[in-house]
Each structure stands twice: as structure tokens, then as C-alpha cells.
Amino acid sequence: MSKNDDTFGLEDDDDYVPYVPIKQRREAKFQKLVSQRRLPEQQNLAEADEEIEDSHKAGPKANVSLIDQAVEVKKQKMLEDSVKTEAEKKLEEEKAIMDAVAQKKHLASDRELAKGIIYTNPIQTTWRPPRHILEAPQREHDAIRQRYHILVDGEEIPPPIKHFRDMKFPPAILKYLKSKGINRPTPIQVQGLPVVLSGRDMIGIAFTGSGKTLAFSLPLIMFALEEEVKLPLIRGEGPIGMIVCPSRELARQTYESICAMNEFLILDGYPKLRILLCIGGISMADQWNTLSDGIHIVVATPGRLMDMLEKRKFNLDLCKFLCLDEADRMIDMGFEDDVRNIMSYFTDQRQTLLYSATMPKKIQDFARSALVKPVIVNVGRAGAANLDVIQEVEYVKQESKIVYLLECLQKTPPPVLIFAENKNDVDDIHEYLLVKGVEAVAIHGGKSQDEREFAIRSFKGYKKDVLVASDVASKGLDFPDIQHVINYDMPKEIENYVHRIGRTGRSGKTGVATTFINMNCSEQILLDLKHLLKEAKQRVPPVLETLRDPLEEEYKDLSGGCTFCGGLGHRISECPKLDAQRRQQLGIISRGGGGGERGGEY
Structure with missing residues (x-):
């Protein structure tokens, strides 16, 4: 056959139809049948969708490129920003910073977070205010609060109550208060005690030496006594309530004051309350009798408390009361996770109290997440210095400070408390004073528990004239007769300064605080000190007056200070504490995520 034969030229034939597989022909036939059976309204809907799609494609900016649209949006935003004042822009920037550093995880137990458990009603107690106070008009309650600056x-x-007898405390407690020279409640107790006795969660803020310890320990004793009278505790039961403190010295001080009240109750015929001190540095075997008989109250530091709970030495099945003393300092010192873990051992709702002299807005907002309908009781500004303390600030060169100490000690008779920032300085000052014939003891975190207790006991017993200490002695410790506090160096945070000088001027007495400053101090902490002195109407030395103050120049339209640390001399965008926290977090990340050193107590 030739190549022109019909057999090889089918593609040139006009009647030729390409072969289509059977499967494709069946699908085509099926689609044809479906299209013929489509309902009219379905066709209308499809057409409407096509029209909408076409309208989107043909919008007012259909011919404008995305780059040009982005430029237009940016111009519009710049126009809106130009209308805002500098103060409004600064406030927006600070709000963004606060949102970025805010705690995202609520201060609650793991079980409550996992199951989404939220308590809506406070714990109910049997205590009620006297009828004449309940029936008093609201204007009388407001007048009392105004008079006490609450x-x-x-x-x-709950209404404020001006007398202990109206709070329905037993005669034994009133005898104890009288023996301590406490005849009337302080402002934080006037409002705080009725709130706690009513079973309400509370954030209590008051200046140092204002009686905060009594405001939470008295109600706890009453609750424990009530439970013991109803049904005595047996072996393995308890506690009824807990008080958690950031330092061993503060925990021991609180424990001893509760034991003293307990002794007065026992003498009046009330059942004995068993109180457990749970701190590092002491043998828990010494308190085995208390543990074995069932405990009513635990006073603890977070580390040792966690250890006891993990070893199941006791449980929190009956615990309905939790108080965090110096709560903001505890969270700042790295105990936040420990506090949350402690809460995980609770099996039911508890009454939660948080007390401190310094509690910035950041900590207050964080604390609210753990509380049920909380009552915030504030006596004065959070972080304000005690007005009963005369603050003196002196410029002293670094090499002259230790020599100038002897001259400062002549200002008042002993006892005197000297604070230094680090352990080496504490030891150097202590040794220098001993060489000069001054009866002195020292305390810091590097000393053994026996040494620390001996120092505190000797100083409180007037056997030693001077106590040299690091900041472990600045939080909550009560030295009622101290007339003079010397800050050998200015602390890095203004909150520590407030706590330090609060060791004097307690319970209505006056005291003196002398602080050494020099060029080694950061400018921002000096600005915070300057504003704190002005707020307390104290003399501001010339060296502080000459400092350039951005709050008086750049931020004069903005009120208040830093919302992160509470310092009055800077805004949150320049907060040294926030910068230090960020550097610490970056350091932890660069080391591979290992836990940083904690500044607290075990």
C-alpha cells in the first residue's frame, strides 16, 4: 500500500470523530441530565453569586493597586495620630507595654484552670456586725472612712468598726491587745477586720507599721477556734488556715504573735490551737507533736511548705483560709509558680487575702484573678512612705561611707538598724563596728538559720545596739522601738526603700531614716526618691533638686508615676525594674531556658 492510501490518512477525512473513552462519555451524559433537572431558583442563586462576585471585582478601588491602597491607609492613620496630643500618645504606648508584660495566666490552681472552675460567691461565715452598726446610715460609714483616710x-x-469590742472578739483577745498597748484598731484594722471576718477576699494596702499582721491573724485564730469547738481535729487533719510569708524572719515573727494570742485563749479556758512553723533552716522533727495531733494554723515560707505538701506531711482538704503576707514582694521574688502550686493542693474554695505596703497596679490586677468579689482596702497610696518617718538624704562619697556611719549613729540612741545592698557590705560593716567597739550583729541570706535567729533575738532583746542587715530584714519585721534606720546604700528599687525605712516610725511612733547617696546611684532611682520625699513633704537635698526631671518637663501633662513598679519619678517606658526583668528573661533564654536564681526563702 502507498502512503496516500485511505488507511493511513484518516485524520484528513472530514467525517472523522476522535475516539472518547466510555467513562468520559457516561460522565458527560450524567452532567447533561443534572443541568436539565436544575430547579429555576437554583439557577437564580447561582446567577446572583456570580453577580456578587463580579461586583466585588468591580469595586470602587478595583483599579487601585494594593500598594497604593496601603499608602492611603498609612496616610489616614498618620492624620489621625497628628490630631492626638502627646499625652494621649504616651498613654497608649504605656498601655501597650502594660498589656505586653501583664500576667496571662490567672493566679489559681491547676485543677481550677484545667476545669474552668470559677467561684462566684464569697465564703460564708457565722460572724455578723452588731445590729447598731448594720442599721447605721451609709453616710456614717463613709464619714468614718474619710476620717481614717480609708x-x-x-x-x-462590710461597714467599718471603730472598736475591738464591737467586732465580737472574746475577752481573752481583748486582754492580749491591752497587754500590747493596743487600745484602738488602726485604719487598716477598722475596715480590714470586718471584711475578713465576713469571709470576703481582700487586698489590703497600708503603710509599714500600720498593724496589717493583726488584721489577718486575728480572724484566722477566730475561724480555727470556731472549727475546733464544733468538732476537734484529730491526727492527720488540718490545717484550717495558712499564712505564707516571703522570709523566714517574717514567718517566725508572725508565728510568735499567734502563739502569744493562743496562750491568752488557753488561760481563759478555750481549747488549745496547734500552730505549725514551716520554714527552712529548722528541723521539722522538733514539731512532730504538732503534726501528729492535727494542726489548726500553718505559718510558712513557700519553699518548705511545698516540700511538706509534696511529702504529704499534711493536706489542705480542710483549709479554707489563705493569706499571702507581703504578696507583691513574694511574686516579684520568683514565688509565683510556688504560690500557684500551693493553691493546687486545695480541694475547695478558700478565702484569699493579700497584704502589703507596696502593691503596684500590675500586681493588683494580677491578684484580682485569684479572688472572688474582692474588697480592696487602701490606707494611703500604695507604695507611699510612712509619714511618721523623718527622711534625711545625704550625699556621701563611696570611700567615706563606712567612716561616716559612726557619726550617723550619734543621731539617736540605740537600737539602730543599718541596711546594705549585698552580703559583703553587711559583713564589712559588721566587722568595722565590732572593731570600733559597737555592740552589733549581722543578718543576711548567706548566714545559717541559727545565726540569723541569734541576731534577731539579741537585737530584739536589747542585748545588741545595732543590727546590720540585707533586705531579708526589710519585709514586715516588727522592731517597735527602733528610732533610726540607716541606708548604707540606696536600694535599686524604690519599693525596697519604702520597706526599709518602714522598720522605724511604727505604731504611731516617730523615727528617723538616713540614706547615703552618691554618683553610683542610678538617676532614675534618685528621681523616684525625690518624688517620694516631695509626696511626704520632706526636705529635698540640693543634689536631688538639680536632677533633670522628665516628669516635670516632658510628661507634665501626665499624672501618676510608673504603673509597673509604683515609682513616682519615671514612667513605665523608663522603668529600671522592668528593664532588669527583661534582661533576666533574656539571660535565662540564652542559657537554654534554665531557671534563674530565686531571691526568696526556703
Whole structure:
């Protein structure tokens, strides 16, 4: 056959139809049948969708490129920003910073977070205010709060009570208070005691030496006594309530004051309450009798408390009361996870109290997440210095400070408390004073528990004239007769300064605080000190007056200070504490995520 034969030229034939597989022909036939059976309204809907799609494609900016649209949006935003004042822009920037550093995880137990458990009603107690106080008009309650400079916030706030006898305490407690020279409640107790006795969660803020310890320890004793009278505790039961403190010295001080009240109750015929001190540095075997008989109250530091709970030495099945003393300092010192872990051992709702002299807004907002309808009781500004303390600030060169100490000690008779920032300085000052014939003891975190207890006991017993200490002695410790506090160096945070000088001027007495400053101090902490002195109407030395103050120049339209640390001399965008925290976090990340050193107590 030739190549022109019909057999090889089919593609040139006009009647030729390409072969289509059977499967494709069946699918085509099926689609044809479906299209013929489509309902009219379905066709209309499809057409409407096509029209909408076409309208989107043909919008007012259909011919404008995305780059040009982005430029237009940016111009519009710049126009809106130009209308805002500098103060408004600064506030927006600070709000963004606060949102970025805010704690995202609520201060609650793991079980409550996992199951989404949220308590809506406070714990109910049997205590009620006297009828004549309940029936008094609201204007009388407001007048009492105004007279004592008490600020309150919350729902259904219990009324303030001006006398201990109206709070229905037993005669034994009134005898104890009288023996301590406490005849009337302080402002934080006037409002705080009725709030706690009513079973309400509370954030209590008051200056140092204002009686905060009594405001939470008295109600706890009453609750424990009530439970013991109803049904005595047996072996393995308890505690009824817990008080958690950031330092061993503060925990021991609180423990001893509760034991003293317990002794007065026993003498009046009330059942004995068993109180457990749970701190590092002491043998828990010494307190085995208390543990074995069932415990009513635990006073602890977080590390040792966690250890005891993990070893199941006791449980929190009956515990309905939790108080965090110096709560903001505890969270700042790295105990936040420990506090949350402690809460995980609770099996039911508890009454939660947080007390401190310094509690910035950041900590207050964080603390609210753990509380049920909390009542905030504030006596004065959070972080304000005690007005009963005369603050003296002196410029002393670094090499002259230790020599100038002897001259400062002549200002007042002993006892005198000297604070230094680090352990080496504490030891150097202590040795220098001993060489000069001054009866002195020293305390810091590097000393053994026996040494620390001996120092505190000797100083409180007036056997030693001077106590040289690091900041472990600045938080909550009560030295009622101290007339003079010397800050050998200015602390790095203004909150520590407030706590330090608060060791004098307690319980209505006056005291003196002398602080050494020099060029080694950061400018921002000196600005915080300057504003703190002005707030307390104290003399501001010339060296502080000459400092350039951005709050008086750049931020004069903005009120308040830093919302992160509470310092009055800077804004949150320049907060040294926030910068230090960020550097620490970066350091942890660069080391591979290992836990940083904690500044607290075990």
C-alpha cells in the first residue's frame, strides 16, 4: 500500500470523530441530565453569586493597586495620630507595654484552670456586725472612712468598726491587745477586720507599721477556734488556715504573735490551737507533736511548705483560709509558680487575702484573678512612705561611707538598724563596728538559720545596739522601738526603700531614716526618691533638686508615676525594674531556658 492510501490518512477525512473513552462519555451524559433537572431558583442563586462576585471585582478601588491602597491607609492613620496630643500618645504606648508584660495566666490552681472552675460567691461565715452598726446610715460609714483616710473598692463592702469590742472578739483577745498597748484598731484594722471576718477576699494596702499582721491573724485564730469547738481535729487533719510569708524572719515573727494570742485563749479556758512553723533552716522533727495531733494554723515560707505538701506531711482538704503576707514582694521574688502550686493542693474554695505596703497596679490586677468579689482596702497610696518617718538624704562619697556611719549613729540612741545592698557590705560593716567597739550583729541570706535567729533575738532583746542587715530584714519585721534606720546604700528599687525605712516610725511612733547617696546611684532611682520625699513633704537635698526631671518637663501633662513598679519619678517606658526583668528573661533564654536564681526563702 502507498502512503496516500485511505488507511493511513484518516485524520484528513472530514467525517472523522476522535475516539472518547466510555467513562468520559457516561460522565458527560450524567452532567447533561443534572443541568436539565436544575430547579429555576437554583439557577437564580447561582446567577446572583456570580453577580456578587463580579461586583466585588468591580469595586470602587478595583483599579487601585494594593500598594497604593496601603499608602492611603498609612496616610489616614498618620492624620489621625497628628490630631492626638502627646499625652494621649504616651498613654497608649504605656498601655501597650502594660498589656505586653501583664500576667496571662490567672493566679489559681491547676485543677481550677484545667476545669474552668470559677467561684462566684464569697465564703460564708457565722460572724455578723452588731445590729447598731448594720442599721447605721451609709453616710456614717463613709464619714468614718474619710476620717481614717480609708479608700475602699468592691461590692457589698462590710461597714467599718471603730472598736475591738464591737467586732465580737472574746475577752481573752481583748486582754492580749491591752497587754500590747493596743487600745484602738488602726485604719487598716477598722475596715480590714470586718471584711475578713465576713469571709470576703481582700487586698489590703497600708503603710509599714500600720498593724496589717493583726488584721489577718486575728480572724484566722477566730475561724480555727470556731472549727475546733464544733468538732476537734484529730491526727492527720488540718490545717484550717495558712499564712505564707516571703522570709523566714517574717514567718517566725508572725508565728510568735499567734502563739502569744493562743496562750491568752488557753488561760481563759478555750481549747488549745496547734500552730505549725514551716520554714527552712529548722528541723521539722522538733514539731512532730504538732503534726501528729492535727494542726489548726500553718505559718510558712513557700519553699518548705511545698516540700511538706509534696511529702504529704499534711493536706489542705480542710483549709479554707489563705493569706499571702507581703504578696507583691513574694511574686516579684520568683514565688509565683510556688504560690500557684500551693493553691493546687486545695480541694475547695478558700478565702484569699493579700497584704502589703507596696502593691503596684500590675500586681493588683494580677491578684484580682485569684479572688472572688474582692474588697480592696487602701490606707494611703500604695507604695507611699510612712509619714511618721523623718527622711534625711545625704550625699556621701563611696570611700567615706563606712567612716561616716559612726557619726550617723550619734543621731539617736540605740537600737539602730543599718541596711546594705549585698552580703559583703553587711559583713564589712559588721566587722568595722565590732572593731570600733559597737555592740552589733549581722543578718543576711548567706548566714545559717541559727545565726540569723541569734541576731534577731539579741537585737530584739536589747542585748545588741545595732543590727546590720540585707533586705531579708526589710519585709514586715516588727522592731517597735527602733528610732533610726540607716541606708548604707540606696536600694535599686524604690519599693525596697519604702520597706526599709518602714522598720522605724511604727505604731504611731516617730523615727528617723538616713540614706547615703552618691554618683553610683542610678538617676532614675534618685528621681523616684525625690518624688517620694516631695509626696511626704520632706526636705529635698540640693543634689536631688538639680536632677533633670522628665516628669516635670516632658510628661507634665501626665499624672501618676510608673504603673509597673509604683515609682513616682519615671514612667513605665523608663522603668529600671522592668528593664532588669527583661534582661533576666533574656539571660535565662540564652542559657537554654534554665531557671534563674530565686531571691526568696526556703
